[in-house]
Amino acid sequence: DSGVTQTPKHLITATGQRVTLRCSPRSGDLSVYWYQQSLDQGLQFLIQYYNGEERAKGNILERFSAQQFPDLHSELNLSSLELGDSALYFCASSVGGTALNNEQFFGPGTRLTVL
Amino acid sequence: AQTVTQSQPEMSVQEAETVTLSCTYDTSESDYYLFWYKQPPSRQMILVIRQEAYKQQNATENRFSVNFQKAAKSFSLKISDSQLGDAAMYFCAYKYNNAGNMLTFGGGTRLMVKP
Numbered sequence: 001d002s003g004v005t006q007t008p009k010h011l012i013t014a015t016g017q018r019v020t021l022r023c024s025p026r027s028g029d030l031s032v033y034w035y036q037q038s039l040d041q042g043l044q045f046l047i048q049y050y051n052g053e054e055r056a057k058g059n060i061l062e063r064f065s066a067q068q069f070p071d072l073h074s075e076l077n078l079s080s081l082e083l084g085d086s087a088l089y090f091c092a093s094s095v096g097g098t099a100l101n102n103e104q105f106f107g108p109g110t111r112l113t114v115l
Numbered sequence: 116a117q118t119v120t121q122s123q124p125e126m127s128v129q130e131a132e133t134v135t136l137s138c139t140y141d142t143s144e145s146d147y148y149l150f151w152y153k154q155p156p157s158r159q160m161i162l163v164i165r166q167e168a169y170k171q172q173n174a175t176e177n178r179f180s181v182n183f184q185k186a187a188k189s190f191s192l193k194i195s196d197s198q199l200g201d202a203a204m205y206f207c208a209y210k211y212n213n214a215g216n217m218l219t220f221g222g223g224t225r226l227m228v229k230p
Contacts, residue, residue, distance in 0.1 A: 002159075033215075033217060033218075035218075042220060042221075042222050042223065043206060043220040043223075044220070045215075045217040045218065045219070048215040048217055055215050056213070056215025056217055058217060088158060090160060092160075092218075094216075102216065103162065103165075104218060106159065106160035106161075108157075108158070108159055109158055109159075109160075111158075
């Protein structure tokens, strides 16, 4: 158990809908990362937050957004869902800061299926 | 752009034997980390081993070791005395010192272990 929690574990929805994925980082971790794992794109970085502020953006679609709340949990919002958005979405957390050796701890993922 | 390539989509090894998974990467950075992650059928991402680019000595964690060739930008994972529980997807990943310290992943290698 990494200490990172993600809810829900599974989500099935229809095209055009909107969903919210939730992540609680390990106690003491200030950074939250979101990654998407799909058959087409592999594992790719979406976005990172550090202590409530967006720090880095990767290949995140405009239909997707995220935020980190004062209690440091994070939510990833996916809207106007398409079949291709079906994927496993991981959240990872780290202590944060700029130290390169900060390890990222991964949550169990949320499996999103868009029908 | 930094890229990570795993040229072996699938590998197979006999139980108790040794197997080597390959990874190459492309970067112009001098300070970075390399990682191997294991993803078993549970889909959990588990850190296996990591290597800092400045360290010439190859990292070792029990039955897992790496062969880091910085000039060749090669980072292979050797698994000794393979066990049935080693069967999983293995991802090579890279991280360098930028604003986010996010991970860039290779496409993965599926390792099968034969009893």
